[in-house]
Amino acid sequence: MAFTFFCNVSLPLLISLMFFLPLITINSSEPLISSYIVHTDSQSRPSRFSTQDDWYSYMINTFTDQKMESQSSSRIFYTYNVVFHGFAARLTDKEAKKFTKVPGVLAVLADKVTVKLDTTQSPEFLGLHLDYGLWPETNLGENVIIGIVDSGIWPESDSFKDTGIGPIPSRWKGACEQGTEFNSSHCNRKLIGARFFLKGIEHYMSDRLLEELGEYRSPRDGVGHGTHTASTAAGSEVANANVFGFANGTARGIATKARIAMYKACEVLCSESD
Secondary structure (H helix, E strand, O other): OHHHHHHOOOHHHHHHHHHHHHHHHHHHOOOOEEEEEEEEOHHHOOOOOOOHHHHHHHHHHHHOOOOOHHHHOOOEEEEEEOOOEEEEEEEEHHHHHHHOOOOOEEEEEEOOOOEOOOOOOOHHHHOOOOOOOHHHHOOOOOOOEEEEEEOOEOOOOHHHOOOOOOOOOOOOOOOEOOEOOEOHHHOOOOEEEEEEOOHHHHOOOOHHHHHHOOOOOOOEOOOOHHHHHHHHHHOOOEEEEEEOOEEEEEEOOOOOOOEEEEEEOEOOOEOOOO
16 A cells, blocks of 8 residues: 555655654654653762752752753652652753763663562571560560551551560651651551652652552552551551451461551552652
């Protein structure tokens, strides 16, 4: 059919089409923006910048395309300053390559949605016993603060009641972040902190899709995995627990007197930048 079409087209018109089609393709194609994690050496920050954030903003303003629409809003959606230094930003492939040559940048990694959720093993596997070893020596993890990075938490679960648990340790400096169907009153002496980090995964999934999947823009768990792992790690004792009336007994976490700080960084999937 293509051969028949070109046979019926005049030569001048055909030449015109050959000239304009590449222009149409070039003008209609915008660079693909993806998420990248930029790992920096904090000691390499130039002295003229008073903070890491100032340095990162300078990089974005200098090495990204100012004409792109996304420049009107901040490209950077996370900064990292605890385990490592750097930031996560929306960049084109070309911009990401530029950043690899910037002094002080150690690595530029494409964000991946490949992180999978795993579950902890049982107390028997860990060799824990109520009458000797770590459990009695630590009083079941009393005042230990366990930080969990997972899909969030369902605070109404009996596993997170604070009955019989003392005051929150004074060294705790965290927060209980509010969001969809979650407020500060959901935290207590057991669940002492909860935050959510979803900007990475939300780049790949629309708000409508997340809503259809039953997700929450808050520390609340829409998947169930985070609630499960949190109760496995530090759930309070729950008497008369059963599964649809079967296997009655007492449910408890490995460190029943430990405190929980939930950091929701996963929904149906997990983004490495989160």
